[in-house]
């Protein structure tokens with residue numbers, strides 16, 4: 001019997017030479033060897049082909065007013081995957097729970113410079129950006145519990161819906177081209193209040209994580225209607241560009257049915273990659289880590305890498321926005337709303353899914 005390490009290295013070498021694989025993996029005969037192979041790939045992301053840079057800086061709002069559907073988990077793990085594969089990424093934690101900050105191991109106790117200081121106070125975003133241990137390319141604006149009061153404090157602030165947009169625009173304009181993030185991921189709280197509104201006004205696109213369970217589509221209509229209102233009145237550039245199916249449990253028929261229903265309804269907006277329910281994903285934040293760094297070979301880790309790869313590939317064709325400096329390009333453009341809301345899928349407004357009642361009829 002050959003040494004497993006040797007087989008692993010040989011298989012990796014064979015793969016780079018283009019030898020046949022099963023589902024993109026070498027034909028390993030033991031689950032442990034497969035997991036080791038997957039772990040090696042994630043851990044040595046820097047040695048592999050980087051993800052392609054987007055055609056413009058992508059500010060992606062990760063929203064769903066339903067709680068616990070995987071918004072934070074997706075913001076964190078997609079962020080880490082993009083960074084490990086070579087793309088500068090900034091995660092903005094816009095939830096007073098501060099879960100994204102926790103999962104990225106970023107301090108967020110009261111008094112820590114945070115997104116609150118940029119939204120309600122006078123700080124610039126640059127003053128509240130923190131490094132992360134996951135990757136030198138990944139940075140995070142943490143949220144402290146102060147943010148819980150921001151919904152009320154913002155009510156009397158001038159241009160309250162534009163606070164985050166202006167903070168992000170100013171941050172991008174001040175950074176030298178080689179430090180500008182390719183991706184800004186904004187993790188929203190589970191509500192449609194002023195914080196989520198700020199995130200929808202700040203973003204060019206929305207990513208909606210949908211949990212593969214009954215009632216998955218309930219309440220989505222309200223979110224889509226709100227996005228429409230934002231597009232009509234505050235941010236003509238915003239569009240739902242990505243749907244990510246999360247917590248898929250292959251053992252249940254329900255998960256398949258939900259996934260099928262979501263694909264029927266949202267079509268090409270839905271990423272091919274589905275995030276499985278995986279215990280390592282839920283354990284990782286307890287160690288202040290993403291699942292990619294906590295257990296790189298787990299299914300949760302590799303599926304987030306694949307989802308990030310798909311996201312990155314889809315971003316290549318995006319046209320630049322007049323409102324933003326391009327990644328890696330000199331500054332020198334005006335600040336305003338983008339206008340290519342219809343570019344991705346030919347329609348700005350995503351149809352509202354039927355409710356459970358309507359589906360029964």
Ligand SMILES: Nc1ncnc2c1ncn2[C@@H]1O[C@H](COP(=O)(O)OP(=O)(O)OP(=O)(O)O)[C@@H](O)[C@H]1O
Nearest residue numbers: 067068069070071072073190247276277278281282
């Ligand atoms: N793929 C997965 N497998 C197993 N557990 C998961 C997975 N994705 C998320 N979880 C767990 O489900 C819970 C909810 O996930 P998460 O916090 O990302 O949702 P959320 O939409 O951000 O929630 P909230 O609305 O409260 O902000 C967390 O405990 C998380 O660890």
Ligand SMILES: [Mg+2]
Nearest residue numbers: 071072095099
């Ligand atoms: Mg969350």
